[in-house]
Amino acid sequence: MAPADWDAGTYERVSEPQFAWGQRVLARLPLTGDETVIDAGCGAGRLTELLVERLPRGRVIALDASPAMIERSRLRLARFGDRVSIVCADAATHVQHPPADTIFSTATFHWVLDHDALFRSLFASLRPGGRLVSQWGGRKNLARIRERTARLRASEPFARFFEGYREPWLYATAEETATRMAQAGFADVRTWLESAPARFDGAQSFREFVTNVVLRDEIAHLPDEATRAQYLDTVVQQAGHDDPPFELDYWRLNADARVPEP
16 A cells, blocks of 8 residues: 655654755755756755755756645745746656756655666766765664564554555665666765764654654555554654654765766
C-alpha cells in the first residue's frame, strides 16, 4: 500500500531540521545572481524562497514529484512571478531544456530509489560547466529508529500488514555516490557524510515529526487509527528511554560536482 501524497502544510510546519540543514547547503552554493537554478525537490518552497532572493537577475525552476508540495510552493513563490517556474516531475526522469546553470537539492535524493538514473538526469539537465550542490540522507541515516521499526513490523499484531514491505528510501555511502556520479559524467566530485542529530523537546513533537516524515510510509500500511496509534505509541515510548531522549540519528550525505567543459 502506497501512502497518500505528502501533507505539505504539516511538513512545512514540522520540518525545521530539514530547513536548518538546507540553509547551510544554500550558504555553500556559489552564485553571482543571474543564474538559472533548479531546486530539485523544492518541497513546500521555504528554501526555494531564499534561493530566489539570491538570484535578483536569475530564475529558479522549482521541481518536485509531489503534487501537494508543488501546490504549496506555487502559493509561496507566486510573488516572484515569472522568475520561478514550477515543475511537477520525478528527478530521476526529468531532463530540463534548456539546461540550467546549477542544481541545488536538499533532503530529497534518498527518496529516489534509482540513483544511477537520477544522476544521469541531473547531468543532462546541466549545461557544460554547470554545478550540482546537494545534500540528502546517507548511510547510517536514522539507524536506530529503522532497527526498532524493523523489529516492530515483524512482531504481532503488525506482521501481517507488512508482508513484502520495502523501505521507501536509498541511503548510499559517500563512496558509492561518488562512483555513480562519475559514471554519469560528473567531474570534480566531492562526497562526504556528516552527523546531524535532530532533537525534539518531548514526546508530542517527536511523535508528530515521525508520523508525518520518517514513518509516513510505514503507518500507511496499518488498517485503522487504533492500530496506527499502538504502533506509534511503541516507537515514542522507546525513544523516550534514549539518552538523550527523543533524538533522531540523522546522517547527511553531501555531494558537489560539475559538468565538464567541452
